[in-house]
Amino acid sequence: MRDQILDVLLPHLAAVVAIQDIQVIGPGVRITAVAAADAAPCPDCGTNSRRIHDRYGRRLADVAAGGQPVAIRLTVRRFRCEAASCPRRTFAEQMEGLTVRYGRRSQLQERMRAAIGRTLAGRAGARLAVMLHCTASPDTLLKRVRALPAEPPEKSPRVLGVDDFALKCGHVYGAVLINIESGTVVDVLPDRTAETFTAWLQQRPGAEIVCRDRASAYAEAVRTAAPDAVQIADRFHLWLNLYKTVEGKRAANTRRHFAAVHEMHDKGVSIEVISKSLRMDPKTVRKYAHATTVEELLAPPRQSRRMLQPWAEYLNMRWQEGCTDSGRLFREIQERGYRGSSRSVRRWLEPLRSADAPVPKRSEAPTVRQVVGRLTRHPDNLTSGQRLCLKHILARCPELADLRRYVGDFARMMRNLDGHLLPRRIKAAKGSDLPPLRSFASNLTKDLDAVTAGLTLPYSSGIVEGHVNRVNFLKRQGYGRANFDLLRRRVLADTSRVLVTPL
Structure with a gap:
């Protein structure tokens, strides 16, 4: 029964070592074991040897068991190589799947630390590692991530998807390449220029279909490096273009300016600096900065009445009570969250002054x-x-x-x-x-x-957009110490597969 329990709880040990003793010492568990094999292969020539030269003790940190840290005290043998032509005289045995040369942690714990670093990066990963009793500093976890393989394939996938993502929004962009058929990441490029994508396609031929957005740089790169490939303009971007057409140029510009002004204003940039940077009038910048939502800027001329609509019932009640002072009413609703001007309140009260009863509530016009x-x-x-x-x-x-x-x-x-x-x-x-x-x-x-092609073939960039969302998450997770090299390795090492339902 004891051997069966060990096989279930410690399967990575049962096949390579013979456990001699298990003790609970302090807050952890100590396992004493020796190698189970009678011989070991020479690391140079591969010849199995049974001639034992010496023995020595080795201590390994293993994954936790039952919420307790585990340490393995291992008796390791040093063998003499029996091949006369081998230059190595002696060598220490290594247990497959358990030890590595000079390693002080089991391979299972090393894989766990690499997975933690790949998923949570430095600081967050270090906090989780403490709970799992495989303590590692943020730098150590990031070193494990950088040690992971990150070589791109020698050949491009048959159906390739490409899209850009922001490394520094508005300044620096990268590009992510996706295998559309398998839903996995192929490579990450440091920029979104046509030259970089062209060089990548020329070094790795094989793309027959390329899914992209409406950007001209990707189209030019495919025409240059893979002229026989079918280009597919993504249907989502086509619909987005049509949506912006229906919305109109004024509304699109308003939304763009609103986002730009608030991005700078939220960082503490002054109105004057924003005005010079965006080449906008200071009064316009101030209006955009003081608006809580872009809908306030897109509203038709009767905006003041709609802004006062949440307080209409209160104003009507106070009017019926005999309070006709617009300044007093303005101060009262201002304390309740109103952000408009006193002039808007005066205009709102004008119909009430010329009527015996409150004006019935009007239906709000759609934005x-x-x-x-x-x-x-x-x-x-x-x-x-x-x-x-x-x-x-x-x-x-x-x-x-x-x-x-x-x-x-x-x-x-x-x-x-x-x-x-x-x-x-x-x-x-x-x-x-x-x-x-x-x-x-x-x-x-x-x-x-x-x-x-985008309106005919079933392929789209939906999977690519999903991976872009994941890349942005990994980028924010590594805020402060995430250069492009580390971000690329995390993206390539993450085996997550994004599935998107066809349109």
């Missing part, structure tokens, strides 16, 4: 983003209220009704992979009275072959 979402969403995914609101909007704006029909036709083509209908859709868009739609169609013709 630009809400209208775009309803135009680009599948009709079955809209509520009855959203469908009714969209019906009223389309009745008032025939241009949006035409845009809605085009979006529906394009969506069905994407979902059914009817790429042969693309020329017809492009022709219809170019004949539209909406300039953004004509511009969208013109951009499709510049990359027509890749767009057609």
